[in-house]
Amino acid sequence: MRKTQRIADRPAYFDGQLLLADDFIAEQRLHRRALERHSLNLHGWGVVRGLDVTRAGDTRISVSAGYAIDGRGREIELRDSETLELQGVQPNALLSVSLGYRITWPGKDADPVRSVECHAVLRIAAGIDEHDVLLATLQLDERAQLRAHGIGTVGRRSLQPVRKGWLRTPFRPVRIPEDQWPDPKDAIPPFRIGATQAVAHKMLNDKKNERGAGGTMALVLPPQATRIHRLRVAGAANHKSLTVMLFKALWSTPQKKLNKVELVKQTVKGQSDGGAFEETWVIPPEHADMDVEWSTLSLEVRTEGYAAISLVALEMSY
Secondary structure, eight states: OOOOOOOOOOOOOOOTTTOHHHHHHHHHHHHHHHHHHHHHIHHHHHHHEEOOOEEHHHTEEEEEEEEEETTTSSSEESSSEEEEEESSOOOOOEEEEEEEEEEEEEOOOOOOOOEEEEEEHHHEEEOOOOOOOOEEEEEEEETOOOOOOEEEEETOOOOOOOEEEEEEEOOBOOOOOOOGSSSGGOOOOOEEOOSEEEEESSSEEEEOSSSSSEEEEOOOOOOTEEEEEEEEEEEESSOOOOOOOEEEEEEETTTEEEEEEEEEEEEEOTTTTTOEEEEEEEOGGGBBBBOOEEEEEEEEEEESEEEEEEEEEEEEEE
């Protein structure tokens, strides 16, 4: 069984074809709508950069140059800063400053039509038009004037370009709680924590450590991080083997419980000389998204012998 949905019509050309205005318009429409879909579905809409609203006087505001994508996916660039006057407004009014995309068609006397003008339009009004981008709200006082505290940003959508970066930190684990073991006697000894690395004890109770070490630590992401991509762990020694586990936990408000997902569980075999190691693993795409309010990450490492771990790094996008 198969179902087909028509997406678009792409003009087809051939040698000797007579091209009319409608053919070129259809070509432009195809590419314009493809760009709009790309911007809206892959990046969203809102203020990308600039477009800051500041007070320029009791009845004036200034809007800095900037760039935005409106609710239909159209790109709007305000190339120069602008100053707007508050005229004919009522005392205690709540106004909106918005940026919109507008098209101006040539007048009837224009023959032939050579171009269609596209404009970035700043507007101060009691509301905003559909698909326009809200830049700020203005709360006027009893004299219909704007005070320093009268500019608000509630409702303003900030759209940042997708960037990738690495969170890098030394391995600074805490001891795995003994209640996680069926028998507390099986609990793995903790790591020794140094300034730049964590190492397993070589000796325990005046005997050679044959039980390795174990520890867990939280990975604190910056507030902007929305997706994780790769985990990297590196260290100066691994005599037997070590197991790396990365967990994502999501607190569920309706259920009042913590749901845990295992993202990575990998074993790194020790080198013949017990020397340095460096491993990188890809986060499963279906679990890569991070809820910016409710999800957390934790790393757990268990070693079978002596090991020294220096670096924990997480690639993320924001």
